[in-house]
Amino acid sequence: MTEAVPLAPPRRLPVWWMILPAVVLLGGFLILPYASIVVMSFREASTSAVYGDGFTIGHYTEVITDPFVWGIVWRTVRTAAIVTLVTLLLGYPVAYHLARTRSRWASLLYICVISPLLVGLVVRTFAWLIILSNSGMANSALKAAGLIDRPILFLNTPLGVTIALIHVFLPFVILPLLGNLQAINPEVAMAGRSLGASRMRTFFKVTLPLSMPGIQAGAILVFVLSMSAYVTPAMLGGTKGRTMAVLVVQYLVDNFRWPAGAALAIFMAVLTVSIIVLYLRLTARAMRRLP
Amino acid sequence: MITRRHLMASIGASALMLPLARRAMAQQPFVIPTYGGTWAKLWEETLVPEFTSATGIQSQIDVGLGKDFVSKIRAGGGAAPYSVFMGNENIAATLRAEGFFEPLDMSKIPNAANLYDGLINTGNNGLRAIVSPIGLAWRTDMIQTPPKAWTDLWENPEYAGQIGLYQIGNTGAQLFLRLAGRLFGSGDTDIDTAFTKIKELQPFTQASWSGEVAAQLMRGDVAIAPVDWTEILTLQDKGAPVEIIVPEEGVLSYEQSFNIVKTGPDKEAAHAYINFLLDPKIQSILADTFYVSPANREAVISEATSPRLPVQGEAMSKIIRFEWDNYIDVAAEVADRWNREIG
Numbered sequence: 001m002t003e004a005v006p007l008a009p010p011r012r013l014p015v016w017w018m019i020l021p022a023v024v025l026l027g028g029f030l031i032l033p034y035a036s037i038v039v040m041s042f043r044e045a046s047t048s049a050v051y052g053d054g055f056t057i058g059h060y061t062e063v064i065t066d067p068f069v070w071g072i073v074w075r076t077v078r079t080a081a082i083v084t085l086v087t088l089l090l091g092y093p094v095a096y097h098l099a100r101t102r103s104r105w106a107s108l109l110y111i112c113v114i115s116p117l118l119v120g121l122v123v124r125t126f127a128w129l130i131i132l133s134n135s136g137m138a139n140s141a142l143k144a145a146g147l148i149d150r151p152i153l154f155l156n157t158p159l160g161v162t163i164a165l166i167h168v169f170l171p172f173v174i175l176p177l178l179g180n181l182q183a184i185n186p187e188v189a190m191a192g193r194s195l196g197a198s199r200m201r202t203f204f205k206v207t208l209p210l211s212m213p214g215i216q217a218g219a220i221l222v223f224v225l226s227m228s229a230y231v232t233p234a235m236l237g238g239t240k241g242r243t244m245a246v247l248v249v250q251y252l253v254d255n256f257r258w259p260a261g262a263a264l265a266i267f268m269a270v271l272t273v274s275i276i277v278l279y280l281r282l283t284a285r286a287m288r289r290l291p
Numbered sequence: 292m293i294t295r296r297h298l299m300a301s302i303g304a305s306a307l308m309l310p311l312a313r314r315a316m317a318q319q320p321f322v323i324p325t326y327g328g329t330w331a332k333l334w335e336e337t338l339v340p341e342f343t344s345a346t347g348i349q350s351q352i353d354v355g356l357g358k359d360f361v362s363k364i365r366a367g368g369g370a371a372p373y374s375v376f377m378g379n380e381n382i383a384a385t386l387r388a389e390g391f392f393e394p395l396d397m398s399k400i401p402n403a404a405n406l407y408d409g410l411i412n413t414g415n416n417g418l419r420a421i422v423s424p425i426g427l428a429w430r431t432d433m434i435q436t437p438p439k440a441w442t443d444l445w446e447n448p449e450y451a452g453q454i455g456l457y458q459i460g461n462t463g464a465q466l467f468l469r470l471a472g473r474l475f476g477s478g479d480t481d482i483d484t485a486f487t488k489i490k491e492l493q494p495f496t497q498a499s500w501s502g503e504v505a506a507q508l509m510r511g512d513v514a515i516a517p518v519d520w521t522e523i524l525t526l527q528d529k530g531a532p533v534e535i536i537v538p539e540e541g542v543l544s545y546e547q548s549f550n551i552v553k554t555g556p557d558k559e560a561a562h563a564y565i566n567f568l569l570d571p572k573i574q575s576i577l578a579d580t581f582y583v584s585p586a587n588r589e590a591v592i593s594e595a596t597s598p599r600l601p602v603q604g605e606a607m608s609k610i611i612r613f614e615w616d617n618y619i620d621v622a623a624e625v626a627d628r629w630n631r632e633i634g
Contacts, residue, residue: 050365133510239634253358254460255623
């Protein structure tokens with residue numbers, strides 16, 4: 001009778017091996033670039049080198065105390081807020097319909113929703129450039145309808161940027177909302193209806209509160225994307241519709257002011273995160289109060 | 292567990308790999324920075340194969356803007372990705388001041404002997420090999436009185452509210468600003484006067500690049516604007532009602548400055564490439580494709596293109612040039628002021 005040979009215990013990889021990919025990913029693609037930008041934002045400016053040898057907080061002081069910068073910050077935040085609100089108002093009914101429909105055309109509707117994402121951003125923005133020009137389709141249609149005598153200035157204004165961003169970011173609010181609305185059991189709303197609540201009351205008291213996580217996610221996504229959007233404001237906004245992202249690129253690329261541009265970028269990132277934290281707190285508090 | 296034997300074997304293998312790695316590096320193609328669109332197409336389809344066939348140097352293009360090349364060279368530090376830089380002279384001046392360039396070895400660029408006056412920088416610190424003059428263009432169906440001089444922009448009330456100008460991030464705006472200083476002030480460094488005069492032209496529409504000016508003219512958003520011949524002749528080819536003149540005071544010009552990058556990997560190839568671009572045959576191809584003015588006196592423009600390019604031969608002296616080495620100290624301040632005061 002042969003003696004059983006005990007199997008060697010499987011070799012276990014150390015635990016830190018498991019988190020190594022995440023550490024490399026975060027460290028290499030997030031922390032290192034950010035750290036580099038933060039360090040650069042404190043370097044002194046120079047006209048004979050990328051930046052000077054010394055360190056300064058001067059770029060931050062300049063950014064924070066400059067009314068010109070605050071004017072563009074206000075325009076950027078206002079544009080992002082309007083885009084977020086309008087995409088929510090336009091996207092919610094679409095997501096609701098898609099979540100509830102049993103139509104055989106549902107897949108066609110899905111394609112319509114994601115269609116803005118199927119074309120390159122530059123191409124989409126060029127299309128808006130043509131539509132919104134003084135002699136473009138929008139002004140021609142308004143003039144033909146007798147609503148205007150002189151063309152509305154869409155291009156080189158925040159209005160043109162807002163319109164184009166709404167189109168570009170609409171799917172980003174519809175898709176999270178759709179997932180959320182599909183997860184809501186329709187019987188919950190039916191229960192409300194069976195207890196005598198009107199359609200409207202059922203929607204506002206049952207469906208809308210339950211879809212708050214989807215609204216929250218979509219709103220954050222669109223707000224962040226609008227705050228950092230570059231191509232659309234750069235192509236349609238001109239100088240009057242210029243946003244922070246455009247200003248940062250101007251500092252970095254046009255004026256070669258890397259330290260000041262880095263300070264501006266960090267300032268913008270901090271501002272965006274602050275607004276989102278505030279929004280999360282407010283919406284979390286509102287959700288707690290829901291029935 | 293890593294033993295001493297493993298370690299020695301690894302070091303030995305690495306040492307054996309070094310010559311291979313060096314060889315691989317040496318075989319890396321020469322990187323040519325150029326612009327996108329029709330520029331990249333011409334380089335890929337015609338110029339790169341011609342360059343390889345003429346010199347035996349394998350090369351590949353990297354598409355971007357002059358400012359992108361600046362960022363990459365800066366980011367490269369002691370090991371720039373390019374050996375040659377191409378960009379507008381005012382942009383090249385920034386990198387030159389930062390010590391990224393070295394003077395050209397003119398003995399390796401014999402074609403430079405035939406360049407027009409003013410195209411080689413002092414001390415052989417770069418040369419301009421592609422010249423795109425900027426004139427005054429207008430919509431013939433929107434403007435009754437065609438312009439004759441740059442000063443007409445200020446003096447003819449018909450143009451009010453219909454003017455287009457480059458945005459300050461574009462070299463064209465910096466050229467126009469300095470021109471205004473020269474026309475109305477004490478010289479092209481009289482920035483205060485230049486700003487005062489440009490504000491007198493408001494309201495005007497701004498454009499970030501020449502293609503945008505062309506689109507604004509096509510849409511009728513502007514009726515008159517400074518822009519380069521390349522754009523206007525291309526619009527004319529499409530049947531657009533546009534015309535362009537050499538103003539009485541002279542023309543401005545986008546001049547592509549070519550420089551040797553001090554920390555680039557292949558400066559021999561960089562010199563060969565610059566010499567290749569200055570070849571009369573290549574200059575003729577560039578003129579026929581982009582309607583640029585040949586920089587080489589020996590270049591012959593085709594019969595079809597020649598009558599449409601007024602800035603050639605003796606007329607090359609009509610190009611108004613500015614010194615950029617000192618301007619770069621105030622460039623950021625000027626750009627900031629433009630953003631604040633003009634918008």
